[in-house]
Amino acid sequence: MIIDFTPRGVCSRRIKIEVNDGVIDNVQFTGGCNGNTQGVAALVKGMTVEDAISRMEGIDCNGRGTSCPDQLAQALKQAL
Numbered sequence: 001m002i003i004d005f006t007p008r009g010v011c012s013r014r015i016k017i018e019v020n021d022g023v024i025d026n027v028q029f030t031g032g033c034n035g036n037t038q039g040v041a042a043l044v045k046g047m048t049v050e051d052a053i054s055r056m057e058g059i060d061c062n063g064r065g066t067s068c069p070d071q072l073a074q075a076l077k078q079a080l
Helices: 034-044 049-056 068-079
Strands: 002-005 012-020 023-031
Touching: 002 068, 012 068, 023 034, 023 049, 023 068, 034 049, 034 068, 049 068
Parallel strands: none
Antiparallel strands: 002 012, 012 023
């Protein structure tokens, strides 16, 4: 399954996620803080969708009420 998600409230403009059998194979962010988004993408690779959501959902960036990891969690909910 490929998820193509448009995040809201963050600097990233797009998140593309590849999920197979409930496991994250690849994540690509367009825009955002390059080093941080690359780090998040590398950390969730091989993680189950459920585990990634539970770890990232609700993370806030500078009082925005969301963050790139939180938006990734929102996108991953589409895989459930």
